[in-house]
Structure formats: structure tokens, C-alpha cells
Amino acid sequence: xxxxxxxxxxxxxxxxxxxxxxxxxxxxxxxxxxxxxxxxxxxxxxxxxxxxxxxxxxxxxxxxxxxxxxxxxxxxxxxxxxxxxxxxxxxxxxxxxxxxxxxxxxxxxxxxxxxxxxxxxxxxxxxxxxxxxxxxxxxxxxxxxxxxxxxxxxxxxxxxxxxxxxxxxxxxxxxxxxxxxxxxxxxxxxxxxxxxxxxxxxxxxxxxxxxxxxxxxxxxxxxxxxxxxxxxxxxxxxxxxxxxxxxxxxxxxxxxxxxxxxxxxxxxxxxxxxxxxxxxxxxxxxxxxxxxxxxxxxxxxxxxxxxxxxxxxxxxxxxxxxxxxxxxxxxxxxxxxxxxxxxxxxxxxxxxxxxxxxxxxxxxxxxxxxxxxxxxxxxxx
Ligand SMILES: Nc1nc2c(c(=O)[nH]1)N[C@H]1C(S)=C(S)[C@@H](COP(=O)(O)O)O[C@H]1N2
Ligand SMILES: [Mo]
Numbered sequence: 001x002x003x004x005x006x007x008x009x010x011x012x013x014x015x016x017x018x019x020x021x022x023x024x025x026x027x028x029x030x031x032x033x034x035x036x037x038x039x040x041x042x043x044x045x046x047x048x049x050x051x052x053x054x055x056x057x058x059x060x061x062x063x064x065x066x067x068x069x070x071x072x073x074x075x076x077x078x079x080x081x082x083x084x085x086x087x088x089x090x091x092x093x094x095x096x097x098x099x100x101x102x103x104x105x106x107x108x109x110x111x112x113x114x115x116x117x118x119x120x121x122x123x124x125x126x127x128x129x130x131x132x133x134x135x136x137x138x139x140x141x142x143x144x145x146x147x148x149x150x151x152x153x154x155x156x157x158x159x160x161x162x163x164x165x166x167x168x169x170x171x172x173x174x175x176x177x178x179x180x181x182x183x184x185x186x187x188x189x190x191x192x193x194x195x196x197x198x199x200x201x202x203x204x205x206x207x208x209x210x211x212x213x214x215x216x217x218x219x220x221x222x223x224x225x226x227x228x229x230x231x232x233x234x235x236x237x238x239x240x241x242x243x244x245x246x247x248x249x250x251x252x253x254x255x256x257x258x259x260x261x262x263x264x265x266x267x268x269x270x271x272x273x274x275x276x277x278x279x280x281x282x283x284x285x286x287x288x289x290x291x292x293x294x295x296x297x298x299x300x301x302x303x304x305x306x307x308x309x310x311x312x313x314x315x316x317x318x319x320x321x322x323x324x325x326x327x328x329x330x331x332x333x334x335x336x337x338x339x340x341x342x343x344x345x346x347x348x349x350x351x352x353x354x355x356x357x358x359x360x361x362x363x364x365x366x367x368x369x370x371x372x373x374x375x376x377x378x379x380x381x
Contacts, residue, residue: 166222
């Protein structure tokens with residue numbers, strides 16, 4: 001036992017009737033989700049985008065910030081923000097989702113940031129592609145992983161660390177991976193990684209390292225905490241598990257009608273009711289969304305909005321914005337008759353993955369894409 005262990009908790013799963021603790025509430029109050037009504041926006045307004053910060057937002061000065069590329073490269077590089085901004089500029093519309101989304105709804109509940117179903121958002125990220133920079137630095141033929149280091153520092157499960165994530169070199173060299181300095185056409189806000197973050201389209205949030213200071217190429221697999229200990233799908237504490245990578249398909253409903261303050265149950269008036277929402281997957285394009293209004297007894301296809309590659313950018317970019325990695329809108333016309341209902345939607349993608357209706361449980365509560373349940377009361381005044 002070290003001194004740090006005294007203030008740091010081991011990973012654990014809640015007891016059967018254990019309520020959410022003040023520690024979990026403290027995390028939830030810092031790290032907010034997307035208000036579900038904000039699913040109405042194609043691009044999530046910056047302040048409504050979900051947030052996940054392991055430690056503290058670091059105190060960084062954009063004018064003095066530098067990025068170093070080193071490790072197994074022929075020519076290590078150090079660039080400031082001005083140099084990065086002079087490089088080719090690209091905007092991509094990308095849906096980000098936290099790997100722990102849905103955790104608090106699992107039984108038993110893994111104790112960590114207690115997300116419900118809405119740790120998601122879509123932004124237009126502007127920056128410069130990473131691959132040309134790595135090629136300029138000269139990635140060695142023996143490269144295995146690329147490690148991205150953030151300026152934030154803390155302790156997790158007794159281990160003091162800078163936030164660091166390794167990415168396989170083949171993923172780091174994908175055309176779509178960006179070093180982003182703007183979000184929705186404005187400089188990154190402090191909470192989203194200012195002045196520089198990584199964006200890895202298709203991957204769960206933990207890969208998109210914020211407050212980026214260093215990129216190091218390794219000739220071996222990165223064995224740092226966030227890859228080797230956290231972010232692994234394990235059935236029990238001794239299971240080495242498999243790494244969390246790409247986003248599993250998910251559909252969310254923009255809850256219809258209006259809510260009760262405490263229960264969040266929706267009240268809908270009898271008659272025609274448009275049930276709509278968004279669906280996404282980091283593996284392959286979404287190919288279908290089905291809706292149930294009877295708690296899962298019957299599923300009916302929703303209408304999926306066309307994928308619109310090349311649509312005009314909300315960020316005011318002259319060039320068309322690539323939205324292959326962004327969520328798609330879907331809708332279903334429901335005729336609501338008085339009664340109580342549980343509404344759900346489930347997404348399927350082109351890889352054949354379908355959202356499960358049984359919880360995909362694992363110890364960390366990762367990549368859980370169990371269908372959302374929205375309780376609705378259809379009642380006249
Ligand atoms: N440096 C650093 N990068 C980070 C994190 C962090 O705590 N520190 N959190 C990660 C996680 S777990 C998620 S889900 C996303 C959240 O990005 P957002 O807050 O911009 O939505 O950032 C990722 N990048
Ligand atoms: Mo996350």
C-alpha cells in the first residue's frame with residue numbers, strides 16, 4: 001500500500017441494492033451528458049456536448065503551447081499552434097460517445113462515472129490531419145503504437161499519471177484522424193481540450209486525447225494505465241480482457257411530448273406523434289433503425305434520413321464537410337392512444353451489428369449499447 005492508495009479507490013462493482021454515492025454524484029456533476037432534446041441539432045451546440053474529464057482541466061496558454069512528435073521517428077518535431085494552423089485545414093463532423101455510456105443502468109453497476117444513455121455529441125472538428133505530420137517525422141518500420149499525452153495529471157486506482165492513450169499505428173495513420181484546434185467553428189473551449197486535441201473518428205471517446213502535448217511512436221504495444229488497465233472489456237477482475245476500440249451501434253430517441261420534473265416520464269397528447277432521434281456506429285454506416293412502442297413485443301422500421309456526404313458546414317467552412325462519422329436522423333410516425341408506453345429504438349449497421357435488448361455486461365461498464373427505454377404517458381389534459 002502506497003500513500004496514494006489511501007486516497008484512491010480500487011475498481012469495483014456496486015452491491016445489489018447499493019445506491020449511487022456522493023463520489024459518483026461528484027463525477028456526474030463535473031461531467032455532464034447531452035440533454036436528450038439536443039438530439040434535435042445536426043451539430044451539437046458546444047455547451048450542450050457531453051463532457052468527460054478524468055482529472056482537472058489543465059491551465060494551458062495557447063500562445064505558448066507546443067506539440068512534440070518523438071520516439072521511433074527519423075526526425076522528431078516540435079510545432080506551436082501557429083505552425084499547426086498553417087498546415088492543411090480540414091473539418092469533419094464526428095459523433096463522439098463515451099465508452100462508459102449506459103454504465104449506471106447496468107446490473108450490477110460498475111462504480112465510476114454513472115452515465116445514463118446520453119454521453120454523446122456531434123461536433124464539427126477543424127484541424128490538420130495527423131498522418132502527413134507522422135510521415136514528415138518519418139515513422140520507423142518497427143512502429144507498433146502511437147502514444148498521445150495530455151497535459152492533465154492525476155491518480156487513478158493508486159497510479160499517478162498524465163492522461164495517455166496508445167493507438168495502433170495503422171489507426172493513427174488513417175486519413176480521417178485529426179489534430180483539432182476548433183470545434184463548431186470556434187477555438188476549442190478549455191473543457192474540450194484547448195488548445196489542441198486528437199479526434200479519431202469511429203472510436204469511443206477515450207481515444208480522442210485532449211490538451212495534447214506529445215505524440216510518441218513506440219516499437220511495442222503501449223502498456224500505460226488507460227490501455228492496459230482501464231478501457232478493457234473484462235468479465236471479472238482477473239480477466240485480461242480485450243481493449244475498448246470502436247463505437248457500437250446505438251439509436252437514441254429525442255423524447256416526445258413534455259416531461260414530469262422528477263420522473264422524467266413523458267406526457268404525450270393522443271393523436272399523431274413523430275418519434276425521432278439519431279443513430280450512429282463507429283464500425284460501419286447505420287443501415288436501419290427499428291422502433292417499438294410496446295416495450296419490445298413488436299419492432300417496426302423507422303425512416304432513416306439519407307447519409308449526406310458533402311453537406312454545407314455549420315462551421316462556415318467553404319469546403320464540404322465529411323460527415324461519414326456523424327450520427328443520422330431517423331423518424332417514425334406514431335398514433336398515440338391513451339395509456340402507458342415504453343418507447344425504444346435500435347440501430348443496425350452495415351457490419352451486421354445490431355443493438356442488443358439484453359445488457360452487454362462487463363466489469364468496467366464499457367461499450368454497453370443496450371437499447372434506451374423512454375416511459376411515456378399518453379393522456380388528454
Ligand atoms: N487528456 C484527456 N483527454 C481525454 C480525457 C481526459 O480525461 N483527459 N477524457 C477522454 C474521454 S473518456 C472522453 S469520453 C472524451 C470526452 O471528450 P469531450 O469532453 O470533449 O466530450 O475525451 C477523452 N479525452
Ligand atoms: Mo469516456
